[in-house]
Amino acid sequence: MLATQLDPLAASFFSLLAIASLLLSFVMLGSRWLKHYVVAFGLQSWLVALLSAAVGYYGGYPELYAIAGLTALTRGLLLPYLILRIVRRLNVDRELHERLAPAASLVVGALLVLFAFVVAQHLGESLALTGTIAVLALTVMIAMKLIGFLLLAVRSEALSQILGILVLENGIFLGSQILVPGMPILIELVILFDLLVVVAAFGVLVRLMVVHAGTSSAHNLRRLVG
Secondary structure, eight states: GGGTTTOHHHHHHHHHHHHHHHHHHHHHTTBHHHHHHHHHHHHHHHHHHHHHHHHHHHHOTHHHHHHHHHHHOOOOOOOOHHHHHHHHHHTOBBSSOOOOHOOOOHHHHHHHHHHHHHHHHHHHHTTOOTTTTTHHHHHHHHHHHHHHHHHHHHBBBBBHHHHHHHHHHHHHHHHHHHOOOOOHEEEEHHHHHHHHHHHHHHHHHHHHHHHHHSBBGGGGGGGGGO
8 A cells, every 4th residue: 555655755745735635624614705615625626636646656656647637627627617607696605594603613623533533543453554644544534524514514505515515525535545546547537527517417406596496595405396
């Protein structure tokens, strides 16, 4: 496994990128402004792309350079652009009816990171990976998945729901680049295409909600039935 063979400098660089990606998830948790969500997701995606390129360099996986480029273009540029277009068209700037205040969300997010660390430690011990970057990768991957689910649970705007899904997927992608760097490129391309479809479908759904329900809040999805 690449995570057990890295020199200290490379391991520190990977750790910095992973931790910075996780911290950008907290930017989303601690803000009510949708544009902040989008900018944080875009920056997070660029960090994931940089991590993918670094794994390709240190691990000898040249195909990861293509994955890094596609990740930067699609997740770092195209998806934020599409979401910002939806935000401008709908004139929705911020969360209005969140289920949990940003300050409380940050506390819950910190507890989720602690839980992810405990789980990653146990997994690391069972797989004899204690003391390697693999434990950190597992921690960040699990924590970002949990924070993505938290965004889905506590944010009411449909656009926030989109970003919650994207953060969740970024966590999976980040962890896989460190733990399973030899993943076939076809799988990565399918995942990127699926994300574009998800954003496009949510964009249409949000516009229908505004037309028929007069709001972009996910609470009113039931009003579109029938």
